[in-house]
Amino acid sequence: NADEGDSGTFADRMLMEGDPFVLIEAMIIAGLATGATAGYVYIRSEYPRAISQMKAAIGVMEAAGWLGDSVGGSGRAFRLAVRRGAGAYICGEESSMLNSIEGLRGTVRVKPPIPAIAGLFGEPTVINNVLTLASVPLILDRGAAFYKDFGVGRSHGTQPFQLAGNVARGGLVEKAFGVTIRELIEDFGGGTASGRPFRTAQLGGPLGAYVSADMLDLPMDYEELALRQAMVGHGGIVVFDDTIDMAEMARFAFEFCEIESCGKCTPCRVGAVRGRETVEKILRGESVAANIALIEDLCELMRDGSLCAMGGLTPMPVLSAIRLFPEDFDRAAPVAAE
Ligand SMILES: Cc1cc2nc3c(=O)[nH]c(=O)nc-3n(C[C@H](O)[C@H](O)[C@H](O)COP(=O)(O)O)c2cc1C
Ligand code: SF4
Structure with missing residues (x-):
């Protein structure tokens, strides 16, 4: 799922443009683990460079024998294809995405059945975000304990946080869970771009909560934020100064x-x-x-x-x-x- 529709997010794009092979490797692992023979990367149309990079990387992997009839000479098939989204936020929702890939209108499917039982073209389907999949090769290589060592509480590993909006230094900061909102906005982001006082930030995309200045010392942690009726989502942080209504x-x-x-x-x-x-x-x-x-x-x-x-x-x-x-x-x- 590379639809990445959340406001202020660009981690999937940066990963696909910078290292498309890690996503391909992860999808091959997922395919072999589940017995799937076909995978799709659904990328939003606003990401033309990510689309061309993914297609080129898939070509390289096919030529090297890592995609096709016999993955790495294993005798097991796995193929990858890129599908381009058409600009609907709802097509990032997994069942709408399935409809969109099938050529149907992007509307949500009633569950059950969940996609793992009946998904794309009625077949059992695994759906994951780019960042989720991209962490799989590292976990297999270094072990679960290595990955688990990062983070706090039940929020293990790292998250590429994305700073956007009225922030002096926008961009991507990958940190272990537990980093505070203040560290991200003030230390990495340099505060507001306007130089005016910070008033709020929206965490986790357009469906995420706003936080106030007295919540800045909260850690980025799934459970802690849930207690405050907020969420990490895709790790987007959109900053606003005191002129916001x-x-x-x-x-x-x-x-x-x-x-x-x-x-x-x-x-x-x-x-x-x-x-x-x-x-x-x-x-x-x-x-x-x-x-x-x-x-x-x-x-x-x-x-x-x-x-x-x-x-x-x-x-x-x-x-x-x-x-x-x-x-x-x-x-x-x-x-x-x-
Ligand atoms: C309205 C809506 C939009 C969504 N957009 C995205 C999206 O752009 N990218 C994404 O990975 N997941 C999106 N999701 C979540 C997916 O339905 C799904 O849970 C996710 O791809 C699962 O991946 P993960 O478990 O690896 O995070 C959206 C969900 C909803 C309800
Ligand atoms: S109308 Fe219902 S199914 Fe469609 S996007 Fe809204 S909540 Fe989801």
């Missing part, structure tokens, strides 16, 4: 869901539209307290009733904005003209 960002979260929803289930398809409309009422200062209560209710419904995490996680940025920055939602109603 968090009510606007809550509106944007619903709008993003409205635009990218596959439309299959009602809580997401309709909820996103009603959510955006309700935040717009708050922005106009209309019945603010009642409309915030309505949004909290709607978010509960979207979280519990959506078919996939698109509708299920949209409440995360919305509710974190309301919870951490209530002052931005405290809009006054416009005074009527005499």
Whole structure:
């Protein structure tokens, strides 16, 4: 899964452009381990260089006998093909991606059956992110204990964190889990690009939570962030300074869901539209307290009733904005003209 749709993320792209062979090696290992004879790398169309690099590397591996009828002379077949996405965020969701590869519209499949039972063209299918697969050759080479030695608690290994948005030094920093948000944003990122005070960062893509300045010392750790209703996701960190309007960002979260929803289930398809409309009422200062209560209710419904995490996680940025920055939602109603 190289669809990499999350805002502020580029680790998959950098890996495929910089070392496509590690992904190919990992997919061969996955194929041999599961008995699969075909693999697909689904890359977003915005990554033309990654697409050409992967295709060229696949050609090299075929010529060297590591892909084809007999992988490395083992007598076992494994082939790889690149498929280009067409710009839909939802095609990063695994079952939509399967539909897209099959030439169908990218809509979410109802589970069960899970892809491991009936996936691509009805066959059992393993789906993993580029970064997950890319860590496999190292783990096999150096052993699980070596990999496990990095990280904290149950969050083992390393994560390529990606710094983006209003940050002085954007880029990729690979660190063991446990590094704090402050170390990433201040020490590696150099603070905001504007030089204005930091106000918030969105962690883990457009469906991830916002964090406030008093959360900067939290470690990047799956469990710790989950306790604070936030997530690591694909390791993207998008930084904002004190000019950001968090009510606007809550509106944007619903709008993003409205635009990218596959439309299959009602809580997401309709909820996103009603959510955006309700935040717009708050922005106009209309019945603010009642409309915030309505949004909290709607978010509960979207979280519990959506078919996939698109509708299920949209409440995360919305509710974190309301919870951490209530002052931005405290809009006054416009005074009527005499
Ligand atoms: C709306 C939506 C978009 C997603 N986009 C991506 C994506 O761009 N890349 C990705 O690897 N996983 C994405 N996922 C997660 C995949 O469904 C799947 O869980 C993942 O590829 C599994 O890989 P992993 O377990 O190795 O992380 C998305 C999920 C949802 C609900
Ligand atoms: S939550 Fe949204 S994106 Fe996911 S299946 Fe439902 S309508 Fe489609």
